[in-house]
Every structure is written in structure tokens, then in C-alpha cells.
Amino acid sequence: MPKGIILKGIGGFYYVKTDNRIxxxxxxxxxRKDNTIPIVGDNVEVSISKHDKLKxxxxxxxxxxxxxxxxxxxxxxxxxxxxxxxxxxxNLMLLDKLLxxxxxxxxxxxxxxxxxxxxxxxxxYPMLNIYxxxxxxxxxxxxxTGEGIDKIILELKGKITAFAGASGxxxxxxxxxxxxxxxxxxxxxxxKIERGKHTTxxxxxxxxxxxxxLVDTPGFTTIEITKEINADELSYxxxxxxxxxxxxxxxxxxxxxxxxxxxxxxxxxNTISDLRYRNYLQIYEQLKEVxxxxx
Ligand code: GDP
Ligand code: ZN
Numbered sequence: 001m002p003k004g005i006i007l008k009g010i011g012g013f014y015y016v017k018t019d020n021r022i023x024x025x026x027x028x029x030x031x032r033k034d035n036t037i038p039i040v041g042d043n044v045e046v047s048i049s050k051h052d053k054l055k056x057x058x059x060x061x062x063x064x065x066x067x068x069x070x071x072x073x074x075x076x077x078x079x080x081x082x083x084x085x086x087x088x089x090x091n092l093m094l095l096d097k098l099l100x101x102x103x104x105x106x107x108x109x110x111x112x113x114x115x116x117x118x119x120x121x122x123x124x125y126p127m128l129n130i131y132x133x134x135x136x137x138x139x140x141x142x143x144x145t146g147e148g149i150d151k152i153i154l155e156l157k158g159k160i161t162a163f164a165g166a167s168g169x170x171x172x173x174x175x176x177x178x179x180x181x182x183x184x185x186x187x188x189x190x191x192k193i194e195r196g197k198h199t200t201x202x203x204x205x206x207x208x209x210x211x212x213x214l215v216d217t218p219g220f221t222t223i224e225i226t227k228e229i230n231a232d233e234l235s236y237x238x239x240x241x242x243x244x245x246x247x248x249x250x251x252x253x254x255x256x257x258x259x260x261x262x263x264x265x266x267x268x269x270n271t272i273s274d275l276r277y278r279n280y281l282q283i284y285e286q287l288k289e290v291x292x293x294x295x
Pocket of ligand 2: 248255258261264
């Protein structure tokens with residue numbers, strides 16, 4: 001049975017890319033069998049119609065390596081988090097929450113600082129360095145001048161990559177810059193459309209010429225993190241905290257107030273960024289407040 005990947009789903013039809021063509025599929029009987037609804041990114045087995053080689057039915061959903069919600073996409077391997085260095089003002093709390101989300105799903109992560117044409121290095125390098133020092137791949141870039149785009153393209157090969165970040169930071173512009181063929185509507189145009197009434201956007205995988213897919217979406221949100229992560233797991237999602245794993249005096253140290261906490265000491269010594277630590281504390285409190293029944 002041919003195998004393929006679901007590129008998009010519209011009105012009960014799934015468009016499955018197999019080796020050599022795209023097959024329009026239904027998903028009859030699959031829910032009963034697998035107890036799962038197919039979503040974009042799923043690897044599936046299809047049966048081809050006897051009458052039309054371009055039509056078929058999804059018979060089996062293969063196991064998912066990851067599962068993202070809002071929008072639902074399976075098998076995302078990499079998250080590109082976009083922040084603008086200005087306009088809009090960087091929201092580093094959002095960035096840190098998205099990092100937590102991506103770490104919890106064990107995704108590859110790239111942080112893009114976009115719109116570097118708007119400022120000089122001296123003003124944005126300190127911010128960039130916080131994340132470099134925390135162990136992340138950081139790319140300063142500009143969709144307007146094209147700086148940094150090549151570097152990002154190199155990271156996309158053979159993976160399913162999704163984008164996240166606040167509105168207006170340049171996610172659609174970045175997808176356009178990667179390949180103008182994708183032609184997402186950016187800026188003013190998309191704002192106009194957003195205001196329209198029936199703007200249900202369909203998620204779609206955009207195929208890169210030399211392998212790999214981009215998830216064409218307005219971006220993932222951080223709503224997931226309170227649902228999926230417990231406060232006591234949070235410190236593992238802060239990459240630069242991991243070096244201190246099990247080194248604090250108290251077992252189960254929450255790194256919020258305890259004496260002889262190695263994380264707190266590292267913050268005092270400036271080995272861990274104070275800003276990252278403060279965001280850790282805030283996210284920790286938020287996760288603590290989420291009661292079990294809310295999960
Ligand atoms: P999205 O909401 O994250 O998809 O952001 P858009 O791609 O729609 O971009 C929002 C606005 O920022 C648009 O007016 C873009 O033209 C602008 N923009 C995007 N990238 C850059 C950049 O590198 N430099 C500057 N100066 N503006 C940019
Ligand atoms: Zn500690």
C-alpha cells in the first residue's frame with residue numbers, strides 16, 4: 001500500500017503526497033480503526049481508487065513523533081521562533097514560553113531575531129547573547145535586506161519546520177523570503193483579511209525543493225504549556241539550567257528560594273542570565289497556579 005504524508009486537509013478531503021503524486025483521499029473507517037483523526041503532517045498508508053489513480057482512502061495512520069495543537073500538526077521536528085529586535089518591542093517572556101514548549105516536545109530550535117535593519121548591532125547583541133549563552137542557535141536576520149536568510153535555509157533540509165512568534169514580527173515575510181513561491185500574504189494585506197469574517201485558515205505543509213516542509217501557519221501559541229508541563233518539570237526546559245541537574249543542596253529544589261541552590265548561585269555569578277531566571281520564576285508561578293482539574 002502506498003505511503004505518503006498529509007499536506008493539507010479541506011472539507012473532509014486529505015491531500016496525501018506519495019512518491020510521485022498527490023492523492024485526494026477520504027478517511028473512511030480510519031477513526032473506527034485507529035481511534036484517531038488524521039491531521040496535517042501525518043504519515044499514512046493509502047489505498048488507491050480503482051477508477052482514478054489520483055483518488056484514494058487513508059487506511060492507516062503511522063505513529064506520530066510529535067503532536068502540536070492549535071493548529072493541529074503531526075511530526076513537526078523543528079520550531080523557528082521569530083522575535084523582532086524592535087517594532088514590535090521584543091516579548092522575551094513569550095520567547096521563553098515558546099522555548100519551554102519546544103523543549104518539552106524535544107524539537108530542534110532556532111531563534112530568529114528579525115528586522116536587524118532597524119537598529120545597530122550594539123543595541124540588539126546583548127539580547128541575542130542571552131540566548132546564545134543559554135545554548136541556542138540564534139540567527140540575526142532581516143527579511144528586508146535578506147541578511148541571515150541563507151543560514152536559515154540550510155537548517156530546513158529534510159525536516160518539518162514550524163514557525164512561532166508574536167504577530168507582526170515577520171513570520172510570513174520569512175516564509176516568503178525562504179521561497180517567494182510560497183507567497184504568504186504579508187503585512188497590510190493579511191491584516192485586512194484577518195478582519196474579514198470567514199477567515200478559517202487551513203494549515204498546509206509547504207514543500208521545499210530539496211526536501212523538507214514548512215508549516216504554513218500564523219504560529220503556535222503557548223496555551224499548550226500550562227496543559228502539558230508541570231511546575232516541577234520546568235527547570236529541565238531551561239536548557240542552561242541542565243548543567244546544574246541534581247547539584248542543589250535539597251532534593252527536589254525548585255530553584256525559587258532554597259538555600260545553596262546552584263541555579264540561584266549561577267544567576268548571582270552571571271553565569272545564568274537574570275532575565276531568563278526571572279522569566280523562569282514567573283512561568284513557575286503560573287504553572288503552580290494551574291490546578292489539576294484545569295488540566
Ligand atoms: P507576521 O505577523 O509575524 O507574519 O509578520 P509579517 O510577515 O506580516 O510582517 C509584519 C510587518 O513587518 C510587515 O509590515 C513587514 O513588511 C514587516 N517586516 C517583516 N520583516 C521585516 C524586516 O526584516 N525589517 C523590517 N523593517 N520590517 C519587516
Ligand atoms: Zn536549586
